[in-house]
Amino acid sequence: MNPMRALRQYQKVSSHAQVSEASPHRLVQMLMEGGLDRMAQAKGALARGDIAQKGLMLGKAIEIISGLRDGLEPEKAEDPAAVQRLDALYEYMSNRLVEANQVNDVEMIDEVARLLITVKTGWDAIAPQ
Template sequence: MFGSSRSGANAYAKVGLETGVIAASPHKLIVMLFEGALTAINNGMTHMKAGQFEDKGRAITKAILIVDEGMRASLDKKAGGEIAVNLDALYGYIIQCLLRANLRNDQAQLEEAHKLLSDLKSAWDAIGDKVGPGAQAAAAPRPMAAFDSLTPRASSFVSA
């Protein structure tokens, strides 16, 4: 009648996440994307080692979506100039690493993607305290449609 306690906990967690997103600064939103992608890659590594290939695929797909539809899509190449163009290329490379890792069960490709994202997150964290309100507004991600990683969507990625 009322659902399981697990669904209640999931609803509570979702509300907490949505509240965190609404209250977050543009800088914090990017940090949250980094954290989500890194967590998904870690989950993919764990599932790959355990031979849980369906779960591995879901975790890596989640990481790809975060990098592509979250981080990469939020780049403003006009305002960001060469830095944004270079980040776009790097995000593209990370997505390719994740695709190869998923298709070939290649742990090294997952580790490569994780290291690159970790390094970027460290740099992003380092500038966090130095970014003022005006600079944060300029660096703000463009608004995008609601993102639900569990909703199936058309993709240009090849599935194996």
């Protein structure tokens, strides 16, 4: 058996186990971590001149941000306006990543990563109920 294939299969099973056992709070953290990882991978691909991989990774980061947006529930929030602002921020992040992909701009990717790190820091500070 191919050892790399075995490792990927193990990682897949391991990540599925983590997801199935995670609290909703932890799932959001995992999404944010995944988005940051994909942006870092996109930057690495861009540095290597692997434009196809860069596009794939930025596409995955955008999908993750879309997933975070889809999970917002302003109707259930104590401050619906704050949730709407977060939705607008996620929309901005997605648009910037699309633009970064089109023009191969590392600084735009870094800008979105910094924004997501800021949101994640706030999220991490909220203890799950």
